[in-house]
Amino acid sequence: MATTPTKNRLKAVYGSLYGAYGPRHWWPADSPFEVCIGAILTQSTSWKNVEKAIANLKEAGLLSPAGILKTENRKLARLIRPSLYYNVKARKLKEFVRFLNDGYGGKVEAMAKVPTDELREELLGVWGLGPETADSILLYALCRPTFVIDAYTKRIFGRLGLVNEDATYDEVKGFFESALPKDAALYNEYHALIVEHGKNACRTKAKCGECAIRRRCRGRPEGQAP
Numbered sequence: 001m002a003t004t005p006t007k008n009r010l011k012a013v014y015g016s017l018y019g020a021y022g023p024r025h026w027w028p029a030d031s032p033f034e035v036c037i038g039a040i041l042t043q044s045t046s047w048k049n050v051e052k053a054i055a056n057l058k059e060a061g062l063l064s065p066a067g068i069l070k071t072e073n074r075k076l077a078r079l080i081r082p083s084l085y086y087n088v089k090a091r092k093l094k095e096f097v098r099f100l101n102d103g104y105g106g107k108v109e110a111m112a113k114v115p116t117d118e119l120r121e122e123l124l125g126v127w128g129l130g131p132e133t134a135d136s137i138l139l140y141a142l143c144r145p146t147f148v149i150d151a152y153t154k155r156i157f158g159r160l161g162l163v164n165e166d167a168t169y170d171e172v173k174g175f176f177e178s179a180l181p182k183d184a185a186l187y188n189e190y191h192a193l194i195v196e197h198g199k200n201a202c203r204t205k206a207k208c209g210e211c212a213i214r215r216r217c218r219g220r221p222e223g224q225a226p
Contacts, residue, residue: 002179009162010179013213014186017193020212024192027140032108034063036100039136040092040129041083052082065097065106092128099126108141116144131169139191145184147176148191152198159202160217 002010029035034054041050056079057063062071071079077090097106103122104110111119116138123134131149138144149172158165163172180186201211208214 002175006162007179009160009216010176013160013216014190014193016213016216017197018189021193021196024189024196026188026192026195027136029140032141033065035141036096036108036137037063037068037093039133039140040096041080041089042136043085043089043130043133045084049082049084053080053086056080056082065100068093068097069101088128095127096129099123112142116146119144120146131173135173139184139187143184143188145177145182145187147173147180147187149173149176150191150195150198152194152202153191155204156194156198156202156213159206160213 027035027038029038037057038050038054041053054063057067060067060079062068062076062079068076073087073090073094076093077086080086080089080093083089099122100106100108100111114122119142120134120138123129123137124131135146135148138146139148149169153176154163154165154167154172157163157172163175167175176187176190180190197212201207208217211217
């Protein structure tokens with residue numbers, strides 16, 4: 001359980017990031033189904049690449065459960081090629097759509113009737129879906145208060161001295177959820193701000209001079225000034 005000082009630090013970091021970047025209006029999508037597809041495609045690639053892949057699916061008229069399921073694997077992989085690892089991701093998309101069709105009539109909204117923990121286990125049982133993807137679907141497509149952890153989160157909060165970068169996904173997730181109010185809107189905005197900060201300043205080679213939270217950082221990369 002997070003202590004009060006830790007909770008206060010997390011709130012302060014959120015305030016600094018929000019002040020620096022403003023609301024992120026994340027996740028950009030036209031439907032909950034598109035959010036799910038984006039969550040699968042965004043693994044191990046940039047969002048710009050995901051946008052290109054989704055645009056290809058839309059242009060081909062295939063951004064739907066029926067469209068993805070009927071499309072031959074090689075064609076589907078070709079359409080999502082910009083997202084990288086396209087052969088594996090094509091299979092992931094089909095496995096997710098089969099899960100959605102079999103359990104929920106092809107409707108993401110139908111998953112809303114299932115309790116969060118139970119639905120998370122179901123999603124993790126789909127071939128190729130890991131915890132980050134499952135939590136992204138829960139948070140961004142279904143507005144469930146489950147905190148998404150990614151490499152940016154571990155890097156930033158490891159450097160802040162708040163988490164161990166070697167901690168497991170569930171350990172870091174539990175840390176955030178114990179320290180913050182269970183609020184889907186807050187989790188959405190906080191994670192989006194973390195991603196923005198990780199892309200812009202707290203990179204592998206950190207740009208500490210451009211960091212909105214540098215004065216709160218206890219773990220700056222060696223040689224970097226506060």
